[in-house]
Every structure is written in C-alpha cells, then in structure tokens.
Amino acid sequence: MSIDIKAPQFPESVQDGTIATWHKKPGEAVSRDELIVDIETDKVVLEVVAPADGSIEKIMKDEGDTVESNEVIAIFVEGAAGGDSKGDDKEAPKEEKSEGKAQAKEKEDVTDDGDxxxxxxxxxxxxxxxxxxxxxxxxxxxxxxxxxxxxxxxxxxxxxxxxxxxxxxxxxPEAEGERHEKRVPMTRLRKRIAERLLEASSSTAMLTTFNEVNMKPIMDLRAKYKDQFEKTHNGTRLGFMGFFVKAAVEALRRFPAVNASIDGNDVVYHGFQDVGVAVSTEKGLVVPVLRNAENMGIANIESTIRDFGLRARDGKLSIEEMTGGTFTITNGGVFGSLLSTPILNLPQSAILGMHKIQERPMAVNGKVEILPMMYLALSYDHRLLDGKEAVQFLVTIKDLLEDPARLLLEI
Incomplete structure (x- = not known):
C-alpha cells in the first residue's frame, strides 16, 4: 500500500520550508514513527516521521528543495522494505521492482571511479x-x-x-601567509533572523537606555536557599532568570505601554505578560515564550526556561512555542558581554538586555565597597514610549532586584 509523505501544515506565519536532511533512503527499511526527514523553516526545524513500518519508494523533493504546506515530498510503501522479504512468491515481483529501483539509484550515486x-x-x-x-x-x-x-x-x-x-x-604544507575562503549558503533560520533585525532597525525609532543593578541581594538570597529550593522543586535549580522575569512582569504591570505594540495606526495594549526568553543555538537565536508569565512562580519559570534551552539545542521547539510574546529578555552575560544594545523583537515595543556580573568598587554611604554589579539595557520604540516611561520602567526592575522582598510584597 502506497502512502503520500507530505510536509506538515505550516502556521500562517510560515510560508514554506526547505528539505534539510533525508535520514532514510529509498528501499531502506523504516519503522513506524521513525524519523525520515527534517524540514527547516525560518523559525524551527520540523521532523517528519514514518506513518507505518515499510520503506520509502520514491523521494519527490531533494535536500535543499523548497516545499509548501501539505506538499507531497515522498512516496512511502507500507510493509516490508524492498529486498527484505524472504520466501514469499507473491512478493517476488515487488522485490524485483524495489531491487531494480535501488540498483538504478545506486548507479546514479556511484562516483566516477565506480568504487x-x-x-x-x-x-x-x-x-x-x-x-x-x-x-x-x-x-x-x-x-x-x-x-x-x-x-x-x-x-x-x-x-x-x-x-x-x-x-x-x-x-x-600550507604556505605561510596563504589565505582561504569558504562560501556556504545561509540557512533559512539565519536569513529570517537577518530580515527581522534589519526590519526592526529600519521601521522603528529605536533607542536604548542603561542602568546598573547591585546583584548582591539576589546572590545572597540564592546562596542561602538554592539547596533547599532544588530539593523542594524536584531538582529545579535557582538561577537569576526567575528573578528577572518576575521583576519584568511586575514592571510591565505598572507600565502597560511597555507591554504594548503598534499595529498600523493603532496601539494594542495586552492584558497579559507573555515574556520571550532569547536562547542561542548552533543554527541561530530563537525566542521561546513564557505564556502568562504573570501567573508563574520562580520555580516554574526556571524549569520552563531550562526545558526551552535543552529542546532549542536539539531543534525540538514547536513554532507555537516561539510565536507571539509581548516582551523579551536576552542575556548576553552568559557569553561574557559587559554591555550591549539589544535589538527589538518586532512587533514588541521593548527588550531587556542582561549582562555579565562584574565586581567593581562602588560608593555606598560615603564608603567604597566591592559589589557585584550588572549593567541593564532597555531598548524601546520611541514612537510608542517616551524616555520618561522607559527609564522609570528600567529603574523599577533595578529597585525590585536590589530588594527582592518587594517582589513578594508587590510594592
């Protein structure tokens, strides 16, 4: 029985995809639900699995070809793979046919030397x-x-x-001073990232304001409770992102314009806080979204972000998990960045940049103390946000982090 293998139904935000890798070849035995092909879109890599035990009879779309939603990319034959049946006279013609196709395919794939x-x-x-x-x-x-x-x-x-x-x-031996170049095509994900960054730079009045936060209170709190936190919450580790997300959510509640977006001539105010967290992968930057972050506790935030990170590196995030978002947090500090100006994640109106924690001498009550300091950067769309709102928003995050009890008391 022949079955059409089709590309998945892409969401409205994804126009088409590209065949990235065929994991199975025509005639090769395939088990039900076994991965047969990866399709790369401009947001995520989608996996297509075998609908039953059998083999691929014919590949319609080669690696690098563009495919649309529900387009047929291969013909699948349910049952034993070509050449694997034994002692069944009725299956003999099918075997010969499969073997003939496999031999023809092999002839196509033999190198010039024939070995x-x-x-x-x-x-x-x-x-x-x-x-x-x-x-x-x-x-x-x-x-x-x-x-x-x-x-x-x-x-x-x-x-x-x-x-x-x-x-x-x-x-x-390579000659001294010899220079080499290698040209490779950009992946769809990288091209889409480039397009969105250029769009954000050219279509918004983007401005960045900076502040710094004393991380000692958060670090002391974390050191005191991290072991108990991990035991209580089934191995979930207490990091810094949970505090930053909670502080951002509270600041967004106080300054709803930062949580809004521009749609044509309208300003859309969102009655929820969907916070995107930028995650770096080998293929590029992705931004999975914490839905209704205002209802999440620190433990839930930490465990969800960790899950996002693991699945992002394996290419397992779904398009739905990376769609939407009303505000974004990016952390360049994990790579050692001391200061940066993050670019807006359209159509959002603001993005918060975290950075490396650096010990520096600071003046405290007329005395010099060595404190762990972090620069915060808030890039915002000046068409929607005035400097006053943006600065007050960032100062609110700073105050909440420097006095973590305010997060619990909502003051």
Whole structure:
C-alpha cells in the first residue's frame, strides 16, 4: 500500500520550508514513527516521521528543495522494505521492482571511479571539502557512504588520516601567509533572523537606555536557599532568570505601554505578560515564550526556561512555542558581554538586555565597597514610549532586584 509523505501544515506565519536532511533512503527499511526527514523553516526545524513500518519508494523533493504546506515530498510503501522479504512468491515481483529501483539509484550515486556509492548529499559534502570518497568508510546499505559518514570522516580526519584529494598522498604544507575562503549558503533560520533585525532597525525609532543593578541581594538570597529550593522543586535549580522575569512582569504591570505594540495606526495594549526568553543555538537565536508569565512562580519559570534551552539545542521547539510574546529578555552575560544594545523583537515595543556580573568598587554611604554589579539595557520604540516611561520602567526592575522582598510584597 502506497502512502503520500507530505510536509506538515505550516502556521500562517510560515510560508514554506526547505528539505534539510533525508535520514532514510529509498528501499531502506523504516519503522513506524521513525524519523525520515527534517524540514527547516525560518523559525524551527520540523521532523517528519514514518506513518507505518515499510520503506520509502520514491523521494519527490531533494535536500535543499523548497516545499509548501501539505506538499507531497515522498512516496512511502507500507510493509516490508524492498529486498527484505524472504520466501514469499507473491512478493517476488515487488522485490524485483524495489531491487531494480535501488540498483538504478545506486548507479546514479556511484562516483566516477565506480568504487564507492555515495548519497547525493554525501557526494556534495565530499566535493566541497576535496575528499577522496574511497577513503571514507560507508555505514549505509551495501557500504553506501552517507552524509553522516562524511561529517564523521571530517571530524576524525586530523586523528585518522588526511582529507586530501585522490592524487595526493599527504596534503602539501600550507604556505605561510596563504589565505582561504569558504562560501556556504545561509540557512533559512539565519536569513529570517537577518530580515527581522534589519526590519526592526529600519521601521522603528529605536533607542536604548542603561542602568546598573547591585546583584548582591539576589546572590545572597540564592546562596542561602538554592539547596533547599532544588530539593523542594524536584531538582529545579535557582538561577537569576526567575528573578528577572518576575521583576519584568511586575514592571510591565505598572507600565502597560511597555507591554504594548503598534499595529498600523493603532496601539494594542495586552492584558497579559507573555515574556520571550532569547536562547542561542548552533543554527541561530530563537525566542521561546513564557505564556502568562504573570501567573508563574520562580520555580516554574526556571524549569520552563531550562526545558526551552535543552529542546532549542536539539531543534525540538514547536513554532507555537516561539510565536507571539509581548516582551523579551536576552542575556548576553552568559557569553561574557559587559554591555550591549539589544535589538527589538518586532512587533514588541521593548527588550531587556542582561549582562555579565562584574565586581567593581562602588560608593555606598560615603564608603567604597566591592559589589557585584550588572549593567541593564532597555531598548524601546520611541514612537510608542517616551524616555520618561522607559527609564522609570528600567529603574523599577533595578529597585525590585536590589530588594527582592518587594517582589513578594508587590510594592
């Protein structure tokens, strides 16, 4: 029985996607719910799994091709994979047909020297890196070299050998001063990030105001209760983000214009606080959203952010989890940034930037003390927010963090 494998239904905010990686080849046995292909959109990588036990009969869209919602990308055959059936006379024609297709596919994928079988993606990667296919161990069916095999060979090349062309026994020593360039296409996610950043810079009157916060009260509170907090909340660790999100939510409640957005000639005031938290991944920056953050406790905030971080790095976040948001917090301090000017996450009107905690001499009651200080940056859309509101908003966050009891008392 043949089944059409279709691209997922994309949300309205996603126009199309790109075939990123085929994990299974035509004729290769596939189990139900096993991953067969990744589709990359401008927001997230979507996984398509097998609808049943069987095999892919034909791939309609190759890696790098653009696909739309519900577009057929492959034909799937339910039942035993081609070439795997044994002793069934009725299945013999189907076996021969599958084997014939597999052989034809292999002929397409054989390299010029005829010794190695490579998938199209593997051949492309090998050519880009000037690799000799005969030196790459193949782990696929009948010794086929997959894209993962080439990536593994590149990773192990310094230890297990050289990635030299066929004609060279050893790579020639690099001439002193020789310069190399490598051109690779931008991923859809990176292109979309670039478009949104340019849009924010060109379509808003963006301004940034700065302040600094004494982190000692928060650090003392964290040191005192972190062990008890972790035991009470099933292993959830007490970090700084929980305090910052709670402080931001309280400040947003006091200054609703910071939580608003511009839609044409209208200002939309949101009666809820959906706080986005910027997460860095290998493919780019994503911003999953804490829905109704005003109803979340610190433990719930910390555990949810940790879950977002783990799933973002594995590409497991859904589009819905990264859609919306009324305010964003980004933390460049985890990478050592001491001061920065964050760019707005449209259509939001403001974004808060956290930074590295740095010990500095500060004047306290006429005396010099060494205190752990952090710069805070608030970028905002001056079309909607006046400097007075933006500064008061940032000072409110500073006051709440320097006196954490105010978060509990809401004063």
């Amino acid at each position: 190695k079988i490579l998938s199209p993606a593997a051949r492309k990667m090998a050519d880009e890196n000037d690799l000799d296919p005969n030196k790459i161990p193949g782990t696929g069916k009948d010794g086929r070299v997959t894209k993962e095999d080439v990536a593994s060979f590149l990773k192990d090349a310094p230890k297990g050998g050289t990635a030299a062309p066929v004609a060279a026994v050893e790579p020639p």
